Amino acid sequence: MSAAWIIFNHALQELAGPGAHAQRLSRACSPSLQTLKSRELPQESRAEFGALLQLIGAAGISTPADVAFQLASLSEGQLALAAEAILSIYDQLTRYQPLATPVARLRMKKAVADASSHIAAAASRAAPAQEDSAGEICRQA
Secondary structure, three states: OOHHHHHHHHHHHHHHOOOOHHHHHHHHOOHHHHOOOHHHOOHHHHHHHHHHHHHHOOOOOOOHHHHHHHHHOOOHHHHHHHHHHHHHHHHHHHOOOOOOOHHHHHHHHHHHHHHHHHHHHHHHOOOOOEEOOOOOEEOOO
């Protein structure tokens, strides 16, 4: 498996995890993703990867706190675009990977489905996030 696939696999797992959209995207945009060289990606993924790095402002970002700060300035639509780019690049990288065991394929399908549903939900939200008294993020539909 390629290093790029491993990095994007981790990013996808973070996108599918718990938390608000910006928090999950912040974890997904790890320093290893930011420092990945575009030449390590298939040719058809390089432009999208460059656009992703530009969108999240990866130049000069080195810590998760810096990433979170940068992502806080993005709109829900921009966050959804970044998440879609991660999912798309992961999908393209997966096409170059050797076939996995049936169990591994099922786990990846579930992670992709979870990430896709989170992306779709974030993109369709029109109401801003509000914090409830327990400190959890609630979304109004």
